[in-house]
Amino acid sequence: MNSSPDARVPKWICKGCKPKPCSPALVTDTASTQGELVTHTELPPSLSGIEDPLIVSSLLDQMKLLRVELAAVTHEVSSFRQELALLKGTLSEVGKRVDSVEARLTQLENKAPCTISESHLLEDFAKLKSDLNEREQSCLLNDIEITGITERNEENLHHVTGLIASKIGVTLDERDVVYVERSGPRPAYNETGERSRPRPIVVRLARRSIRDQLLRAARVRRGVDTTGLEIDKEPKRFYINERLTKTNRVLFYHAREEGRRNGWRYIWIREGRIYAQRSKDTAAQRIKTQNDISKV
Incomplete structure (x- = not known):
């Protein structure tokens, strides 16, 4: 290649280094494509002054994404409105039911003084209490209560019961006594080792006929005491009665x-x-x- 070093623009270039001329058809097609892109794209007024087609294309893509997101938000808002409408209907139904219950309660409260009075309730309560007391008393029909017998720390109540029965003329067998015990809270002992106020002796008998026999004998021998029973140092009167609630x-x-x-x-x-x-x-x-x- 023959060129002058001082020259800024080469005067002679070989055929291999010469740029090939562009095809007129290609230039025409490119220009027409860019023209169509800019011409046929709907641009907002704010972008009409931008001449770079790449910037315009990027902005249009972003606007399309915003439109898609806006449509999704609109759909969510629409579904939320539908759910609010359903919730409103449910609350309205619940409110109607509450109003119905309140109306029923008011109606019952207005009827209550007319149908149920305090006197009737007191009478029913007294009757129930009386029935329970009678049932409890029926469970004690085989029991007797012996009072007036001195209570000591170590005493054989079965032996004492046998002595008392023999005193009024009744013989008790061991099989006739189901159990025998002192009834009530324990009082304090005095200086002699005896209870200050003896508790009654409760005896449950196996048969009611034996209980009736003891009660009849106690009525006949009213005023009997513990003389000769070796229970008390001094004779004391004792009493045999039915056991009560x-x-x-x-x-x-x-x-x-x-x-x-x-x-x-x-x-x-x-x-x-x-x-x-x-x-x-x-x-x-x-x-x-x-x-x-x-x-x-």
Whole structure:
């Protein structure tokens, strides 16, 4: 290659180094493609002044992505509105049910004073209490209660019961006694080693006929004491009675007190039931509750 070193522009270039002329068709196609891209793309007014087609194409792609995301957000908002509508309907149904329940309660409260009164409730409660007391008393029909016997620290109650029965003329076999024990809280001992106030002796018998025999013998020998039984140093009177529930025991006590004030002559117990009679010429009255005492 023949060229001058001082020359900035080569004067002569070989055929291999000469640039080939562009094809007129290629130039035409490229220009037309770029023209179509710029011409046929819808550009917003803010991008109309941008001449670079690559920047315009990138901005248009980003706008398309934003449109897709906006459509997804719109769909989510629409589904959320539908769920809110369903929730609103459910809350409305629950509110209707609550209103219905409140209306029922109000109706029952308005009817309650008319159908159920306090006096009726008290009467029912008293009847239930009386029925329970009678059932409890029926479980004690084979029991007797012996009072007035001195209580010691070490005592054989089976032996004491046998001595008391023999004192009133009844012979008890070991098989006739189911169990025997002291009833109630233990009082304190005194200086002589005896209880200050002896608890009653409760005896459960195997048969009611034996219990009735002991009660009849105790009535016949009313006023008998412990003379000759080697139980007490000094003779003491003892008493044999039917065993009562706590309710009947208190009721019997109140009945006797009122009977003394009002001059009632006979107040007794038979088969766990309390009876009162003013005199021999009047009829006997059964007492079940405290109200019966005031009525009688």
